[in-house]
Amino acid sequence: MPLYMDVHTLGSAVSMDDVAMAHAADLQTQAAHDVQYLRYWVDEGAGRIFCLVDAPDAEAANRVHREAHGLVADEIFPVKEGA
Incomplete structure (x- = not known):
């Protein structure tokens, strides 16, 4: 399955604790979307979050975010893993 890196730019600071809660919600929602x-x-100070996701397509990855907590990615890039 393809890998994607999604980027969320919130425009203000964000805490690791808040992101951890959103990630936990993603984990509870992800299986329904493969x-x-x-x-x-x-990047707490800049309010940026980067997520590495294995998904059939970019929209499936965004659907998980939308259903889990409503914070969809601003950008999603297909990536390949290197050493």
Whole structure:
């Protein structure tokens, strides 16, 4: 299945705790869409969140975010894993 990196730009600071709660909601929602959220990174001060997701397509990944907590990605990029 393809890998995607999605980017959320919130425009204000965000806490790791808030992102962890949103990620937990993604994990509870993902199976219904054949999606697996693998990892995430946070730039707390800039309010940016980056999620690595295994999904059949970008829209499936965004559907999980939409249903889980409503915070859809601003951008989604197909990526390939390197060493």
